[in-house]
Amino acid sequence: MSHQQIREALAGVTRHFEQHPELGPTTDSTAVATWQGGLRFQTAGPNGATLVSEMPKAVGGGGSAPTPGWLLRAALANCNASMIALRAAQSGIALTRLDVSVDSDSNDRGMLGLSHEVPPGPLAVRVKVRLAADGASAAQLQELVTWAERHSPVADALQRAVPVSTSVEIG
Known part of the structure; x- marks a missing residue:
């Protein structure tokens, strides 16, 4: 998106919350970490988002992910x-x-x-x-x-x- 498109989107959402402040509080999307063995985990989030983490070899992990x-x-x-x-x-x-x-x-x-x-x-x-x-x-x-x-x-x-x-x- 261009900075102008971002600016317009922000103006719209700002107007919305100024008119409806009661809609501001929300529960954020859940991140679910699932053990893949050892010290490696895959976390699933909204819209198919995933990330993987693993501890370094020095502490017993595989060191294959951040x-x-x-x-x-x-x-x-x-x-x-x-x-x-x-x-x-x-x-x-x-x-x-x-x-x-x-x-x-x-x-x-x-x-x-x-x-x-x-x-x-x-x-x-x-x-x-x-x-x-x-x-x-x-x-x-x-x-x-x-x-x-x-x-x-x-x-x-x-x-x-x-x-x-x-x-x-x-x-």
Whole structure:
């Protein structure tokens, strides 16, 4: 889609939710991870979407697919990039370049339960954005990134304590 088509679509959905705010809350699509043996999983989602993850050989996996941690970083990179592109289209800015990279620091001792003081997840996450747009100032481009970071659902989920509940079905 062109940035104009994105802009028009966003205007329509924005009008819809301004007129019907009660329709905003929703249950997101379910992701179902199915064990494929060892430490490999295939996750199914909406419209036939699938992804595969596998742990590295160092911990007993086959190393044939990205790890769940990498998929988390990829989700953050894709979500932030999507929100930047969305805001650029809303603002009438035609991007000529957009790359978002995400890396993190972790301590595997936490994941393996070797230290109660070390969390199992990332200790720090870094996002790097490279973008350009003809006719847009550096301040305008920075504002796109700032806005996107405030509105990225994945960034929000990583930064805010989100309640997680687990139910277990045996058999």
